[in-house]
Amino acid sequence: MARSKKELFDWALTACRENRIKRTRPLESVLRYLAQHDMPTSWSDLSEDREIKATCNAATVFRIATKLERAGILRRVGLHSRHSHYVLSAPGRHCDYLICRNCDKILDAPGSCPIHKIEEEVERELGFHADFHELEIYGQCRECQHKKGRTSHKPTHEHHTHS
Ligand SMILES: [Zn+2]
Ligand SMILES: [Zn+2]
Numbered sequence: 262m263a264r265s266k267k268e269l270f271d272w273a274l275t276a277c278r279e280n281r282i283k284r285t286r287p288l289e290s291v292l293r294y295l296a297q298h299d300m301p302t303s304w305s306d307l308s309e310d311r312e313i314k315a316t317c318n319a320a321t322v323f324r325i326a327t328k329l330e331r332a333g334i335l336r337r338v339g340l341h342s343r344h345s346h347y348v349l350s351a352p353g354r355h356c357d358y359l360i361c362r363n364c365d366k367i368l369d370a371p372g373s374c375p376i377h378k379i380e381e382e383v384e385r386e387l388g389f390h391a392d393f394h395e396l397e398i399y400g401q402c403r404e405c406q407h408k409k410g411r412t413s414h415k416p417t418h419e420h421h422t423h424s
Contacts, residue, residue, distance in 0.1 A: 264351060264353075264354070266297050269349060269351055269354075270292060270296035272349075273296060273334055273349055273351070276332065276333075277292070277329075277334065282328055282329070282334075287313070287316040287317035287322070288325055290313045290316045290317075291307060291313055291322060291325050291329075292349075293312070294310055294312065294313060295307075295347065295348065296349060299348075300346075300348070300369070301336075301338040301339075301346030301347060301348040302346055302347055303344065303345070303346050303365075304319075304323060304326060304345060304347070307322050307326070307347065308322045326347055329347075330347070333350065334350065335347050335348070335349060335350060336356075338358055338360065338367060338397060339360060339365065339367070339397075340360070340362070340399070344365045346367055352392075352393065353393075356369070356395075357370035357374055357376070357395075357396035357397070358370060358396070358397050358398070359397075359398045359400065359402075360400075361400065361401055361402035361405055362399050362400065362401065363401055363402070363405040363409075364402060364404070364405055366402050366404075368402070370396065370398065374396070376394050376396060380394065
């Protein structure tokens, strides 16, 4: 169920109206940016965007993001607020992520999602109807593992004098 960027933007505006979030130029610029980006965006990237920067400062971006998150319009991805990334959480938008704990890189989880099967199962067996799910898998990306292997590589032939 792919939405166009325009539809996503309109959905976000409507959701804001329903949540009584005042439509301001900074809000519009943040929503427009998020509607145009599929992958979660960090707060600093948002604040550094030229169009957003023209309407408000970084503190305002943070306030807007917090408000949107509370209203369920925005999903925060990542462990720490310092490295939080934001993505619009429109209904039916399915996003599972792989998050590197070392460099905070976020990747789209590839392949078909195994959670859908679990959702069908809980519906069948427990009568629980799932609306959506959020999956975040934390670990180390390929590049970080590579770097680590190079810098902290221990000699394989270590002689142990004590046993
Ligand atoms: Zn990494
Ligand atoms: Zn999924």
